[in-house]
Amino acid sequence: MDRPEVRDLVYFVAVAEHRHFGKAAAQLGMAQPPLSRAISRLERRMGVPLLTRTSRRVDLTAAGEVFLRESRRLLAGLDSAVRRTQQAARPRRLVVAAPTGTGAGLLAEMLDAYRSGPEPVPVDVHFTGDTGGAVRDGTADAALMCSSDDLDGLETVDLVDETPIALLPAGHPLAARDTLTMADLERDEHFQAQPPEVGLDELLDRIALGELVVLSGASAAGRLGSSVVAVPVLGVPAKQIVMAWPRATPSAARDRLVRAAVATVRSG
Amino acid sequence: MDRPEVRDLVYFVAVAEHRHFGKAAAQLGMAQPPLSRAISRLERRMGVPLLTRTSRRVDLTAAGEVFLRESRRLLAGLDSAVRRTQQAARPRRLVVAAPTGTGAGLLAEMLDAYRSGPEPVPVDVHFTGDTGGAVRDGTADAALMCSSDDLDGLETVDLVDETPIALLPAGHPLAARDTLTMADLERDEHFQAQPPEVGLDELLDRIALGELVVLSGASAAGRLGSSVVAVPVLGVPAKQIVMAWPRATPSAARDRLVRAAVATVRSG
DNA sequence: TCGATCCATGCCCCAACGGTACCCAGCACC
DNA sequence: GGTGCTGGGTACCGTTGGGGCATGGATCGA
Numbered sequence: 001m002d003r004p005e006v007r008d009l010v011y012f013v014a015v016a017e018h019r020h021f022g023k024a025a026a027q028l029g030m031a032q033p034p035l036s037r038a039i040s041r042l043e044r045r046m047g048v049p050l051l052t053r054t055s056r057r058v059d060l061t062a063a064g065e066v067f068l069r070e071s072r073r074l075l076a077g078l079d080s081a082v083r084r085t086q087q088a089a090r091p092r093r094l095v096v097a098a099p100t101g102t103g104a105g106l107l108a109e110m111l112d113a114y115r116s117g118p119e120p121v122p123v124d125v126h127f128t129g130d131t132g133g134a135v136r137d138g139t140a141d142a143a144l145m146c147s148s149d150d151l152d153g154l155e156t157v158d159l160v161d162e163t164p165i166a167l168l169p170a171g172h173p174l175a176a177r178d179t180l181t182m183a184d185l186e187r188d189e190h191f192q193a194q195p196p197e198v199g200l201d202e203l204l205d206r207i208a209l210g211e212l213v214v215l216s217g218a219s220a221a222g223r224l225g226s227s228v229v230a231v232p233v234l235g236v237p238a239k240q241i242v243m244a245w246p247r248a249t250p251s252a253a254r255d256r257l258v259r260a261a262v263a264t265v266r267s268g
Numbered sequence: 269m270d271r272p273e274v275r276d277l278v279y280f281v282a283v284a285e286h287r288h289f290g291k292a293a294a295q296l297g298m299a300q301p302p303l304s305r306a307i308s309r310l311e312r313r314m315g316v317p318l319l320t321r322t323s324r325r326v327d328l329t330a331a332g333e334v335f336l337r338e339s340r341r342l343l344a345g346l347d348s349a350v351r352r353t354q355q356a357a358r359p360r361r362l363v364v365a366a367p368t369g370t371g372a373g374l375l376a377e378m379l380d381a382y383r384s385g386p387e388p389v390p391v392d393v394h395f396t397g398d399t400g401g402a403v404r405d406g407t408a409d410a411a412l413m414c415s416s417d418d419l420d421g422l423e424t425v426d427l428v429d430e431t432p433i434a435l436l437p438a439g440h441p442l443a444a445r446d447t448l449t450m451a452d453l454e455r456d457e458h459f460q461a462q463p464p465e466v467g468l469d470e471l472l473d474r475i476a477l478g479e480l481v482v483l484s485g486a487s488a489a490g491r492l493g494s495s496v497v498a499v500p501v502l503g504v505p506a507k508q509i510v511m512a513w514p515r516a517t518p519s520a521a522r523d524r525l526v527r528a529a530v531a532t533v534r535s536g
Numbered sequence: 537t538c539g540a541t542c543c544a545t546g547c548c549c550c551a552a553c554g555g556t557a558c559c560c561a562g563c564a565c566c
Numbered sequence: 567g568g569t570g571c572t573g574g575g576t577a578c579c580g581t582t583g584g585g586g587c588a589t590g591g592a593t594c595g596a
Contacts, residue, residue, distance in 0.1 A: 289573075
């Protein structure tokens with residue numbers, strides 16, 4: 001059984017997404033007829049119809065739905081494989097993905113510890129909202145993630161546990177309390193369960209201005225300034241900050257970084 | 269950046285495994301020169317040398333090691349994608365992978381429950397030692413596995429917990445005991461930590477004959493006959509029998525099978 | 537019924553893949 | 567140190583098949 005080629009997957013994904021041969025062909029920078037034939041060929045080789053075409057409508061068969069999902073996964077995997085390979089060839093250098101707003105604290109300590117350890121290698125920090133995506137697609141060698149994120153396919157070590165705290169403006173009625181509950185927070189008109197994806201500085205500014213109340217983790221408590229107050233919140237499970245990296249990708253430099261990170265949180 | 273083609277991955281894996289262009293070409297059923305060119309082209313496109321060739325010796329670079337691992341993973345993923353797609357097209361039918369020797373008990377009950385449920389579909393049972401492999405590569409829709417197996421990439425539900433028991437011939441000196449420890453077992457000359465991969469019947473026969481003593485799970489206790497005795501073993505963590513299936517592969521028929529399995533173990 | 541839309545088919549061309557022949561760098565053996 | 571052998575690279579050529587263009591044919595709306 002001869003395997004489909006990568007080209008066939010790309011073509012199929014384009015057609016499946018547009019549900020239209022003409023538009024898919026345009027996106028692919030080719031004419032419509034060869035695309036039609038490529039898809040027929042693919043279906044013939046796989047022995048499975050993937051699309052139902054009436055001349056007015058293109059739809060996916062059940063098998064087509066499955067193959068679309070799988071094709072996307074495979075193409076992403078291929079790109080990530082190429083990136084990882086190129087990364088392995090480049091003069092040794094590490095990329096760590098960190099959530100936007102993790103700037104100064106934990107990460108800086110970890111990197112300091114790593115740089116003063118044996119055989120350090122230059123480290124780039126890649127700030128992104130989707131650290132899991134970065135480490136999965138080979139953009140980053142390791143990522144700071146949350147234990148509640150999807151960690152499938154990744155190896156992890158626990159770093160610090162983020163006991164939940166609320167960040168409130170200093171003058172807020174709840175700011176004087178010793179502890180809070182989620183019910184307290186949810187009654188507040190400025191409370192946002194999903195804080196906006198902005199830098200920590202802006203977030204703190206907006207809290208200080210009284211525009212915002214958010215749930216955060218204890219690691220943020222050290223960098224608040226005087227106009228933002230942290231109060232522990234009860235009844236919310238503590239999350240862990242973890243360091244994650246792809247399974248089965250040996251890298252001595254990354255292992256040293258992980259060890260430095262673990263040592264940092266143990267000692268500090 | 270143009271992606272490598274599947275053909276290139278196959279070629280690269282062959283050369284990397286043989287560390288010899290001539291032999292790889294022979295295995296691929298082609299001549300050596302086009303293979304050499306294909307590999308050079310691949311390296312040029314990826315911008316990374318994958319092999320070091322002296323005219324006497326072919327070796328992998330560090331990047332080549334990475335790309336070999338990734339290529340194997342991708343090719344396996346492609347084959348599994350094709351199988352899953354073909355499976356989705358076939359007149360609905362489920363394949364369940366079960367460890368050799370799970371024959372009559374739990375599985376039969378589950379299948380009975382499933383068949384008497386709504387919209388049942390023909391079920392094939394695929395006996396294999398590597399049920400995880402079968403469900404990952406698309407050969408099976410679901411698998412019975414052990415919670416201690418590698419469950420990465422799979423979704424699971426717990427079924428029954430296998431409290432550890434030792435299977436002994438009826439006349440064995442330890443057979444009269446209420447409980448055993450691993451130390452007891454390890455002193456026995458016939459104890460095998462890794463039982464041979466044979467059917468349950470043969471296994472029981474060999475135990476009854478006094479050739480063998482093995483560690484098993486409580487679910488086997490119901491099918492022993494009179495000449496084999498089960499004794500609980502202390503100090504060994506209990507394993508769970510789980511039902512596992514690949515993530516992100518929706519299948520109503522499989523979901524019904526999973527529900528039937530869960531219902532079976534809850535009620536029985 | 538006519539036109540518009542859109543996928544399939546027929547036909548041609550060319551890029552690229554693979555085969556054959558040959559070259560040349562190590563190595564072994566005399 | 568020649569000489570032969572092994573094994574990867576290079577040159578050149580033939581063929582396959584992927585892609586473009588023109589056209590057919592089906593469906594749907596007006």
